[in-house]
Amino acid sequence: MKVLASPHRLMLACHLSSGEETVGELAAALGLRESTVSQHLAVMRRERLVAARRDGQSIHYSLQSEVVRDVIAALARSFCTLDPEQSARR
Known part of the structure; x- marks a missing residue:
């Protein structure tokens, strides 16, 4: 999982969680x-x-x-579904 410590690789994984994409x-x-990206x-x-x-x-x-996939889904549930006020309280 250290590979996903890079912000760029984490964002690549997020985009690929929706399906196939080219470089x-x-x-x-x-x-x-x-x-x-390559x-x-x-x-x-x-x-x-x-x-x-x-x-x-x-x-x-x-992916x-x-x-x-599970890590990306958990991150999305935790950080992408909050409204700005809830996010500020975290």
């Missing part, structure tokens, strides 16, 4: 360079957190780890 789609969504995805692939599927010239990435 270009992830880079645009996060405002990062494609090379940066480097982070390589780390995540080595740790078997994401899987890659080639479709022509595009590579589509998806492979159920543990990561």
